[in-house]
Amino acid sequence: MLSGGPPRIEHDCYTSTMPSELMVLDSAEVLEDAIATSEERLVLLFKHSVTCGTSAQAYDELVDHLSTGQHTTQYVIVTVQTHRGLSDAVAARFKVRHETPQTLLIHKGQVVWEASHFSVTAETIKSAIGRYAPNGSMA
Numbered sequence: 001m002l003s004g005g006p007p008r009i010e011h012d013c014y015t016s017t018m019p020s021e022l023m024v025l026d027s028a029e030v031l032e033d034a035i036a037t038s039e040e041r042l043v044l045l046f047k048h049s050v051t052c053g054t055s056a057q058a059y060d061e062l063v064d065h066l067s068t069g070q071h072t073t074q075y076v077i078v079t080v081q082t083h084r085g086l087s088d089a090v091a092a093r094f095k096v097r098h099e100t101p102q103t104l105l106i107h108k109g110q111v112v113w114e115a116s117h118f119s120v121t122a123e124t125i126k127s128a129i130g131r132y133a134p135n136g137s138m139a
Helices: 028-037 053-066 084-094 122-132
Strands: 022-024 043-048 074-079 102-107 110-116
Touching (some): 043 084
Antiparallel strands (some): 043 102
């Protein structure tokens, strides 16, 4: 299962300023680990494009959300430019249309909420997590 430890920053598209709560989705194994983790806690998967201004804005909203404190949700990021195959695998696995930016909230192996483009905000993320968090635990 995902440890929630420091992110594995191995690609030029990630910087040292990336929040430590974000786990980089860079292999099928990490995807399977995220799905397994969703059996015990929520997983928020963020699909990101480093060449899209809207995606940069959505990423900033995610970072704003993460800056609000302690979180029990596991956060995972995949960048389409470096891991398009994994991004496509996510779309196929969860039967969602590929979009970037896109957030998928995963609970017990199923997408329970998704948002894309300008709908990805710190407030919508917080609200969705609050709605689906087991036992009313937040974020």
